[in-house]
Amino acid sequence: MSLKEILDRAFAERYGVAAFNVVNDLTLEAVVAAAEEVRSPLIVQTSVKTVKSMGARVLYDLFRDIAEPAAVPVTLHLDHCPEREVVTTCLQTGWNSVLFDGSALSVAENTRQTIEVVDEARRHGAHVEGEIEGVRGVEDDVGSDEEGQVYPLEEAVAFLEATNVDCFAPAIGTAHGVYSAEPELNPQRVTDLVARKPIPMVLHGGTGLSEAAFRDLIARGCAKVNISTALKVTYLDSTRAFLDANPTKYDPPSLFREQRAAVKGMAERHLTLFGSTDKAW
Numbered sequence: 063m064s065l066k067e068i069l070d071r072a073f074a075e076r077y078g079v080a081a082f083n084v085v086n087d088l089t090l091e092a093v094v095a096a097a098e099e100v101r102s103p104l105i106v107q108t109s110v111k112t113v114k115s116m117g118a119r120v121l122y123d124l125f126r127d128i129a130e131p132a133a134v135p136v137t138l139h140l141d142h143c144p145e146r147e148v149v150t151t152c153l154q155t156g157w158n159s160v161l162f163d164g165s166a167l168s169v170a171e172n173t174r175q176t177i178e179v180v181d182e183a184r185r186h187g188a189h190v191e192g193e194i195e196g197v198r199g200v201e202d203d204v205g206s207d208e209e210g211q212v213y214p215l216e217e218a219v220a221f222l223e224a225t226n227v228d229c230f231a232p233a234i235g236t237a238h239g240v241y242s243a244e245p246e247l248n249p250q251r252v253t254d255l256v257a258r259k260p261i262p263m264v265l266h267g268g269t270g271l272s273e274a275a276f277r278d279l280i281a282r283g284c285a286k287v288n289i290s291t292a293l294k295v296t297y298l299d300s301t302r303a304f305l306d307a308n309p310t311k312y313d314p315p316s317l318f319r320e321q322r323a324a325v326k327g328m329a330e331r332h333l334t335l336f337g338s339t340d341k342a343w
């Protein structure tokens with residue numbers, strides 16, 4: 063299923079679709095099972111790090127084998143990718159969409175390259191998420207802990223007009239990773255952008271936001287809600303708990319069962335919170 067088809071419906075009806083960063087076959091299968099359980103559309107996404115650690119072909123074949131028989135719409139997206147050759151590899155392999163992350167470039171150069179990426183994606187029937195402002199916090203080796211630059215609304219709108227990206231990740235005060243203090247959000251920016259250019263917005267740095275903040279941002283037009291840190295925390299905490307509770311049990315499949323149940327539960331809670339349950343078609 064294309065990202066655009068999933069997001070355009072969510073944007074029109076103002077619900078959010080979770081985009082989970084999976085790290086292996088177990089987490090991929092668990093989030094797909096969660097989406098089927100609550101009848102929700104789903105975005106599976108992969109970091110550049112995961113693409114490199116598993117290999118694009120292996121990852122894509124796993125995705126196809128698990129997602130194709132699923133009874134809900136599922137799409138495969140490449141998260142933050144500053145590397146053009148990885149964008150090309152994923153598009154050629156079968157990813158449905160990519161986030162070309164040119165936030166470290168000047169807006170002019172980012173615009174020029176994003177136009178090229180959109181052209182390239184279209185040749186594969188694929189879609190593109192755009193970004194001009196780095197989301198604070200390093201995620202899978204991409205990004206920076208420095209507070210990034212936020213550009214004026216006009217500059218963001220000009221980027222959207224020039225590139226024709228299908229969705230956009232604006233800086234609104236969220237950050238990747240675990241929050242050490244309550245973030246200061248700028249939800250009005252989502253409203254202002256959508257008023258000028260009505261395309262789905264993407265919420266990064268969602269882990270740790272309040273339920274009220276999620277609902278408000280989704281109602282303003284954040285149709286894609288990225289969840290990466292919560293999956294990693296859930297996955298590794300369930301691993302730690304199992305190993306601590308069973309220090310002499312050498313039975314990997316029992317561990318996998320615990321991990322899967324934990325990740326699936328985490329995914330179901332997010333899908334429910336974002337309002338996408340029973341939205342599958």
Ligand SMILES: [Zn+2]
Nearest residue numbers: 197266267288
């Ligand atoms: Zn992100």
